Amino acid sequence: MAAEIIDGKAFAAGLRSRVAAGVAALKEAHGLVPGLAVVLVGEDPASQVYVRNKGRQTLECGMQSFEHRLPADAAETEILDIVARLNADPQVHGILVQLPLPAHVDAGKVINAIDPAKDVDGFHISNAGLLATGQKAMVPCTPLGCLMMLRDRLGSLSGKHAVVIGRSNIVGKPMAALLLRESCTVTIVHSRTVGIEALCRQADILVAAVGRPEMVTADWVKPGATVIDVGINRIDAGEGRTRLVGDVAFASVSAVAGALSPVPGGVGPMTIACLLANTLTACARVHGLPEPEGLAV
Numbered sequence: 001m002a003a004e005i006i007d008g009k010a011f012a013a014g015l016r017s018r019v020a021a022g023v024a025a026l027k028e029a030h031g032l033v034p035g036l037a038v039v040l041v042g043e044d045p046a047s048q049v050y051v052r053n054k055g056r057q058t059l060e061c062g063m064q065s066f067e068h069r070l071p072a073d074a075a076e077t078e079i080l081d082i083v084a085r086l087n088a089d090p091q092v093h094g095i096l097v098q099l100p101l102p103a104h105v106d107a108g109k110v111i112n113a114i115d116p117a118k119d120v121d122g123f124h125i126s127n128a129g130l131l132a133t134g135q136k137a138m139v140p141c142t143p144l145g146c147l148m149m150l151r152d153r154l155g156s157l158s159g160k161h162a163v164v165i166g167r168s169n170i171v172g173k174p175m176a177a178l179l180l181r182e183s184c185t186v187t188i189v190h191s192r193t194v195g196i197e198a199l200c201r202q203a204d205i206l207v208a209a210v211g212r213p214e215m216v217t218a219d220w221v222k223p224g225a226t227v228i229d230v231g232i233n234r235i236d237a238g239e240g241r242t243r244l245v246g247d248v249a250f251a252s253v254s255a256v257a258g259a260l261s262p263v264p265g266g267v268g269p270m271t272i273a274c275l276l277a278n279t280l281t282a283c284a285r286v287h288g289l290p291e292p293e294g295l296a297v
Protein backbone atom coordinates (compact mmCIF):
# COMPACT_ATOMS: atom_id res chain seq x y z
CA MET A 1 0.00 0.00 0.00
CA ALA A 2 1.40 3.37 -0.99
CA ALA A 3 1.23 6.11 1.62
CA GLU A 4 -1.35 8.84 1.42
CA ILE A 5 0.44 12.05 0.44
CA ILE A 6 -0.33 14.86 2.86
CA ASP A 7 -0.91 17.87 0.61
CA GLY A 8 0.53 20.77 2.59
CA LYS A 9 0.04 23.16 -0.29
CA ALA A 10 -3.71 22.54 -0.42
CA PHE A 11 -4.00 22.54 3.37
CA ALA A 12 -2.12 25.86 3.52
CA ALA A 13 -4.43 27.38 0.89
CA GLY A 14 -7.43 26.40 3.03
CA LEU A 15 -5.83 27.85 6.15
CA ARG A 16 -5.02 31.10 4.33
CA SER A 17 -8.61 31.47 3.23
CA ARG A 18 -9.75 31.04 6.84
CA VAL A 19 -7.21 33.68 7.86
CA ALA A 20 -8.51 35.99 5.12
CA ALA A 21 -12.08 35.50 6.40
CA GLY A 22 -10.94 36.30 9.94
CA VAL A 23 -9.12 39.42 8.74
CA ALA A 24 -12.20 40.59 6.85
CA ALA A 25 -14.39 40.04 9.93
CA LEU A 26 -11.99 42.02 12.13
CA LYS A 27 -11.98 44.88 9.63
CA GLU A 28 -15.75 44.87 9.33
CA ALA A 29 -16.54 44.70 13.05
CA HIS A 30 -13.69 46.73 14.54
CA GLY A 31 -11.94 48.60 11.73
CA LEU A 32 -8.73 46.72 12.54
CA VAL A 33 -6.19 45.59 9.97
CA PRO A 34 -3.59 43.09 11.22
CA GLY A 35 -0.03 43.99 10.20
CA LEU A 36 3.08 41.83 9.83
CA ALA A 37 6.58 43.31 9.78
CA VAL A 38 9.52 41.33 8.42
CA VAL A 39 13.12 42.34 9.08
CA LEU A 40 15.72 41.01 6.66
CA VAL A 41 19.43 41.56 7.24
CA GLY A 42 21.75 40.80 4.33
CA GLU A 43 21.19 39.73 0.75
CA ASP A 44 20.95 35.95 0.85
CA PRO A 45 18.97 35.12 -2.33
CA ALA A 46 16.98 32.25 -0.76
CA SER A 47 15.93 34.52 2.12
CA GLN A 48 14.88 37.22 -0.33
CA VAL A 49 12.61 34.83 -2.22
CA TYR A 50 11.12 33.60 1.03
CA VAL A 51 10.54 37.13 2.37
CA ARG A 52 8.91 38.18 -0.91
CA ASN A 53 6.52 35.18 -0.75
CA LYS A 54 5.54 36.05 2.80
CA GLY A 55 4.91 39.68 1.85
CA ARG A 56 2.71 38.67 -1.08
CA GLN A 57 0.65 36.18 0.95
CA THR A 58 0.26 38.71 3.77
CA LEU A 59 -1.34 41.19 1.36
CA GLU A 60 -3.48 38.48 -0.27
CA CYS A 61 -4.98 37.76 3.16
CA GLY A 62 -5.96 41.41 3.53
CA MET A 63 -3.30 42.24 6.09
CA GLN A 64 -0.70 44.98 6.02
CA SER A 65 2.86 44.03 5.18
CA PHE A 66 5.92 45.98 6.30
CA GLU A 67 9.45 45.17 5.20
CA HIS A 68 12.71 46.38 6.66
CA ARG A 69 15.90 45.53 4.79
CA LEU A 70 19.33 46.14 6.20
CA PRO A 71 22.79 45.46 4.72
CA ALA A 72 24.69 42.38 5.90
CA ASP A 73 27.10 44.58 7.89
CA ALA A 74 24.33 46.42 9.79
CA ALA A 75 25.17 46.97 13.45
CA GLU A 76 23.28 45.04 16.12
CA THR A 77 22.09 48.35 17.59
CA GLU A 78 20.51 49.28 14.25
CA ILE A 79 18.50 46.03 14.25
CA LEU A 80 17.52 46.53 17.89
CA ASP A 81 16.36 50.08 17.05
CA ILE A 82 14.07 48.76 14.32
CA VAL A 83 12.66 46.11 16.65
CA ALA A 84 11.98 48.80 19.28
CA ARG A 85 10.15 50.94 16.72
CA LEU A 86 8.05 47.97 15.55
CA ASN A 87 7.25 47.04 19.17
CA ALA A 88 5.85 50.56 19.65
CA ASP A 89 3.96 50.70 16.33
CA PRO A 90 0.22 49.97 16.85
CA GLN A 91 -0.17 49.05 13.16
CA VAL A 92 2.27 46.17 13.61
CA HIS A 93 0.84 43.05 15.30
CA GLY A 94 3.50 40.57 14.25
CA ILE A 95 7.28 40.91 13.95
CA LEU A 96 9.51 38.38 12.21
CA VAL A 97 13.27 38.80 12.11
CA GLN A 98 14.51 36.49 9.38
CA LEU A 99 17.07 33.95 10.60
CA PRO A 100 19.92 33.26 10.34
CA LEU A 101 21.31 36.68 11.24
CA PRO A 102 24.91 37.57 10.32
CA ALA A 103 27.52 36.14 12.71
CA HIS A 104 28.39 39.50 14.31
CA VAL A 105 24.80 39.88 15.57
CA ASP A 106 23.60 38.15 18.75
CA ALA A 107 20.42 36.52 17.40
CA GLY A 108 19.15 35.63 20.88
CA LYS A 109 19.40 39.24 21.97
CA VAL A 110 17.45 40.42 18.91
CA ILE A 111 14.73 37.77 19.26
CA ASN A 112 14.28 38.47 22.96
CA ALA A 113 13.97 42.20 22.25
CA ILE A 114 10.71 41.54 20.35
CA ASP A 115 7.53 42.18 22.33
CA PRO A 116 6.40 38.58 23.15
CA ALA A 117 2.83 39.53 22.16
CA LYS A 118 4.13 40.36 18.65
CA ASP A 119 6.51 37.40 18.44
CA VAL A 120 4.69 35.55 15.65
CA ASP A 121 7.66 33.17 15.24
CA GLY A 122 7.19 32.06 18.86
CA PHE A 123 10.97 32.18 19.38
CA HIS A 124 11.04 34.57 22.39
CA ILE A 125 12.06 32.77 25.60
CA SER A 126 8.83 33.78 27.28
CA ASN A 127 6.77 32.12 24.52
CA ALA A 128 9.02 29.05 24.66
CA GLY A 129 8.45 28.93 28.44
CA LEU A 130 4.70 29.37 28.11
CA LEU A 131 4.51 26.55 25.56
CA ALA A 132 6.73 24.28 27.67
CA THR A 133 4.48 24.81 30.70
CA GLY A 134 1.27 24.26 28.73
CA GLN A 135 0.08 27.87 28.79
CA LYS A 136 -1.25 30.11 26.04
CA ALA A 137 1.70 31.13 23.87
CA MET A 138 2.61 32.25 20.39
CA VAL A 139 3.53 28.85 18.92
CA PRO A 140 6.38 28.51 16.37
CA CYS A 141 4.93 28.28 12.85
CA THR A 142 6.55 25.07 11.61
CA PRO A 143 5.54 22.85 14.57
CA LEU A 144 2.10 24.47 14.57
CA GLY A 145 1.65 23.58 10.89
CA CYS A 146 2.82 20.02 11.55
CA LEU A 147 0.35 19.64 14.40
CA MET A 148 -2.54 20.90 12.25
CA MET A 149 -1.73 18.33 9.56
CA LEU A 150 -1.41 15.54 12.14
CA ARG A 151 -4.73 16.38 13.77
CA ASP A 152 -6.39 16.56 10.37
CA ARG A 153 -5.19 13.08 9.45
CA LEU A 154 -5.37 11.30 12.81
CA GLY A 155 -7.97 13.11 14.90
CA SER A 156 -6.99 12.53 18.52
CA LEU A 157 -3.25 12.00 19.02
CA SER A 158 -3.70 10.77 22.57
CA GLY A 159 -1.58 7.75 23.50
CA LYS A 160 0.29 7.65 20.21
CA HIS A 161 4.04 7.27 20.26
CA ALA A 162 5.56 10.31 18.55
CA VAL A 163 9.25 10.37 17.72
CA VAL A 164 10.79 13.74 16.86
CA ILE A 165 14.15 13.64 15.10
CA GLY A 166 16.03 16.84 15.98
CA ARG A 167 16.27 18.99 19.09
CA SER A 168 16.39 22.55 17.76
CA ASN A 169 14.71 25.40 19.58
CA ILE A 170 12.75 26.33 16.47
CA VAL A 171 11.32 22.93 15.51
CA GLY A 172 12.29 19.86 17.57
CA LYS A 173 11.70 21.16 21.09
CA PRO A 174 8.44 23.07 20.44
CA MET A 175 7.17 20.13 18.32
CA ALA A 176 7.81 17.78 21.24
CA ALA A 177 6.07 20.18 23.64
CA LEU A 178 2.99 20.37 21.39
CA LEU A 179 2.81 16.59 20.98
CA LEU A 180 3.14 16.12 24.73
CA ARG A 181 0.26 18.54 25.17
CA GLU A 182 -1.77 16.30 22.84
CA SER A 183 -1.04 13.40 25.24
CA CYS A 184 1.37 11.62 22.93
CA THR A 185 4.22 9.57 24.34
CA VAL A 186 7.12 11.64 23.04
CA THR A 187 10.66 10.57 22.24
CA ILE A 188 13.25 13.04 20.97
CA VAL A 189 16.18 11.54 19.09
CA HIS A 190 19.21 13.37 17.71
CA SER A 191 22.72 13.04 16.34
CA ARG A 192 24.07 11.41 19.51
CA THR A 193 21.19 8.99 20.04
CA VAL A 194 22.20 5.34 20.28
CA GLY A 195 19.93 3.06 18.24
CA ILE A 196 18.11 5.89 16.45
CA GLU A 197 16.70 3.65 13.73
CA ALA A 198 15.06 1.17 16.12
CA LEU A 199 13.54 4.05 18.12
CA CYS A 200 12.11 5.66 14.98
CA ARG A 201 10.65 2.32 13.93
CA GLN A 202 8.48 2.40 17.09
CA ALA A 203 6.83 5.65 16.07
CA ASP A 204 3.15 6.01 15.19
CA ILE A 205 4.05 9.62 14.35
CA LEU A 206 7.51 10.40 13.01
CA VAL A 207 8.58 14.04 12.60
CA ALA A 208 11.93 14.51 10.87
CA ALA A 209 13.57 17.87 11.53
CA VAL A 210 17.32 17.41 11.31
CA GLY A 211 18.42 18.95 8.02
CA ARG A 212 20.10 15.78 6.74
CA PRO A 213 19.01 15.01 3.18
CA GLU A 214 16.99 11.78 2.91
CA MET A 215 18.30 10.38 6.19
CA VAL A 216 15.07 8.56 7.07
CA THR A 217 14.70 5.47 4.90
CA ALA A 218 11.99 2.79 4.74
CA ASP A 219 13.61 0.58 7.41
CA TRP A 220 13.28 3.45 9.94
CA VAL A 221 9.50 3.51 9.57
CA LYS A 222 6.80 1.35 11.14
CA PRO A 223 4.28 0.19 8.52
CA GLY A 224 1.30 2.57 8.52
CA ALA A 225 3.05 5.35 10.47
CA THR A 226 2.34 9.02 9.78
CA VAL A 227 5.56 10.72 8.68
CA ILE A 228 6.04 14.50 8.61
CA ASP A 229 9.10 15.75 6.76
CA VAL A 230 10.29 19.15 8.01
CA GLY A 231 13.63 19.12 6.21
CA ILE A 232 14.27 21.49 3.34
CA ASN A 233 17.63 20.60 1.83
CA ARG A 234 18.93 21.90 -1.46
CA ILE A 235 21.19 19.26 -2.99
CA ASP A 236 23.28 19.04 -6.11
CA ALA A 237 21.29 17.45 -8.94
CA GLY A 238 24.15 17.46 -11.44
CA GLU A 239 24.67 19.65 -14.54
CA GLY A 240 24.87 22.73 -12.33
CA ARG A 241 21.31 22.26 -11.08
CA THR A 242 19.97 21.84 -7.57
CA ARG A 243 17.00 19.95 -6.21
CA LEU A 244 14.95 20.32 -3.03
CA VAL A 245 14.71 17.20 -0.84
CA GLY A 246 13.53 16.56 2.68
CA ASP A 247 15.02 14.61 5.58
CA VAL A 248 12.95 11.63 4.43
CA ALA A 249 13.79 9.41 1.43
CA PHE A 250 10.40 9.97 -0.15
CA ALA A 251 10.20 7.10 -2.67
CA SER A 252 11.27 4.36 -0.26
CA VAL A 253 9.31 5.62 2.76
CA SER A 254 6.11 6.14 0.78
CA ALA A 255 5.97 2.36 0.27
CA VAL A 256 5.84 1.76 4.05
CA ALA A 257 4.25 4.79 5.75
CA GLY A 258 0.50 5.25 6.09
CA ALA A 259 0.83 8.93 5.25
CA LEU A 260 3.74 11.17 4.33
CA SER A 261 4.20 14.88 3.76
CA PRO A 262 6.29 15.72 0.68
CA VAL A 263 9.06 18.26 0.13
CA PRO A 264 8.36 20.64 -1.49
CA GLY A 265 4.62 21.08 -0.97
CA GLY A 266 4.34 19.82 2.60
CA VAL A 267 5.42 21.61 5.75
CA GLY A 268 6.94 24.65 3.96
CA PRO A 269 3.67 26.19 2.72
CA MET A 270 2.07 25.42 6.11
CA THR A 271 4.83 27.36 7.87
CA ILE A 272 3.98 30.54 5.97
CA ALA A 273 0.22 30.03 6.40
CA CYS A 274 0.73 29.61 10.17
CA LEU A 275 2.73 32.83 10.25
CA LEU A 276 -0.32 34.63 8.85
CA ALA A 277 -2.58 32.80 11.31
CA ASN A 278 -0.33 33.83 14.21
CA THR A 279 -0.43 37.46 13.07
CA LEU A 280 -4.23 37.45 13.08
CA THR A 281 -4.26 35.71 16.47
CA ALA A 282 -1.79 38.29 17.87
CA CYS A 283 -3.98 41.13 16.61
CA ALA A 284 -7.12 39.67 18.20
CA ARG A 285 -5.34 39.00 21.51
CA VAL A 286 -3.79 42.44 21.82
CA HIS A 287 -7.21 44.04 21.31
CA GLY A 288 -8.90 41.67 23.77
CA LEU A 289 -11.12 40.24 21.02
CA PRO A 290 -12.15 36.60 20.66
CA GLU A 291 -9.64 34.62 18.66
CA PRO A 292 -10.79 33.22 15.32
CA GLU A 293 -11.41 29.47 15.68
CA GLY A 294 -8.95 26.85 14.52
CA LEU A 295 -5.98 29.11 13.91
CA ALA A 296 -4.13 28.61 17.18
CA VAL A 297 -3.72 25.69 19.57
Ligand SMILES: Nc1nc(=O)c2c([nH]1)NC[C@@H]1CN(c3ccc(C(=O)N[C@@H](CCC(=O)O)C(=O)O)cc3)C=[N+]21
Pocket (backbone or CB within 6 Å): 050, 096, 097, 098, 099, 100, 121, 141, 232, 244, 263, 264, 265, 266, 267, 268, 269, 270, 271, 272
Ligand atom coordinates in the same frame (compact mmCIF):
# COMPACT_ATOMS: atom_id res chain seq x y z
N1 LIG B 1 12.50 34.09 11.73
C1 LIG B 1 12.37 33.10 10.84
N2 LIG B 1 11.22 32.38 10.77
C2 LIG B 1 11.07 31.39 9.85
O1 LIG B 1 10.02 30.73 9.80
C3 LIG B 1 12.15 31.13 8.94
C4 LIG B 1 13.31 31.90 9.05
N3 LIG B 1 13.40 32.87 10.02
N4 LIG B 1 14.36 31.69 8.24
C5 LIG B 1 14.29 30.75 7.14
C6 LIG B 1 13.38 29.61 7.47
C7 LIG B 1 12.95 28.81 6.27
N5 LIG B 1 11.51 28.92 6.20
C8 LIG B 1 10.75 28.41 5.16
C9 LIG B 1 9.38 28.51 5.10
C10 LIG B 1 8.66 28.04 4.02
C11 LIG B 1 9.29 27.42 2.97
C12 LIG B 1 8.51 26.93 1.81
O2 LIG B 1 7.36 27.29 1.63
N6 LIG B 1 9.09 26.05 0.97
C13 LIG B 1 8.47 25.52 -0.22
C14 LIG B 1 9.47 25.40 -1.36
C15 LIG B 1 10.11 26.70 -1.72
C16 LIG B 1 11.20 26.50 -2.76
O3 LIG B 1 10.92 25.95 -3.83
O4 LIG B 1 12.34 26.91 -2.45
C17 LIG B 1 7.94 24.11 0.05
O5 LIG B 1 8.46 23.46 0.94
O6 LIG B 1 7.05 23.68 -0.68
C18 LIG B 1 10.66 27.29 3.00
C19 LIG B 1 11.37 27.77 4.08
C20 LIG B 1 11.08 29.70 7.22
N7 LIG B 1 12.10 30.14 7.98
